[in-house]
Amino acid sequence: MPSKNDHVSMTVWCPLIPLEDIGKLVGHENELSRINGAYDDWRVSMRSKPLVGVDMGVLLDRIRMLMINVGIAGGQDRILASRVQSILSDALRNNALILIERMFPASEGLDQFRVVLNDFFTKLKFTRDIFPEEEMEKAVSKNVMGSGSGAVKELLLQGTKVVKNLYIRLLSPDPWGW
Secondary structure: OOOOOOOHHHHHHOOOOOOOHHHHHHHHHHHHHHHHHHHHHHHHHHOOOOOOOOOOHHHHHHHHHHHHHHHHOOOOOOHHHHHHHHHHHHHHHHHHHHHHHHOOOOOOOHHHHHHHHHHHHHHOOOOOOOHHHHHHHHHHOOOOOOOOOHHHHHHHHHHHHHHHHHHHHHHHOOOOOO
16 A cells, blocks of 8 residues: 555565665555566576576576566556566666676776677667677677677677676565665
8 A cells, every 4th residue: 555655565565676666656556466476486487497508598588588477467557567667677777787887897998898788788678589699789880899790709798697697686585685
């Protein structure tokens, strides 16, 4: 039940939604409970899946499955389901950008990697099936970065590290508490 100050009761808090965004979902406590159930089910089903040797495409597919489950859980209210997916996508993008800054600090002369990865993750649609290689090639060519295939391979490797970190956080009980 919403309080007078637009806060959602913690009894229906869904850890999938960053705490600072939970107020955007006031009045949808029943749906949040279903979304939380879908999130819990997704985490259980993903814990048994391997992480070693998994490429970015597989990890993005697993995250997309979460988005699909969120959409189904909020299925009676498509606007709410889209809002939750948007909140989650924004949080994933923002956290990806934070990770990229940590991986490629400005002082180490790795500006091109940071710029291309920022471009890739800023445009990444977590709700869509994508081919990471093609999207990374677009980001490389847009940002005029060195020789194509070698740069793309290295960027895919670094991008996979970012996605793996996001994925592992989504599997934790508090994905945004870092």
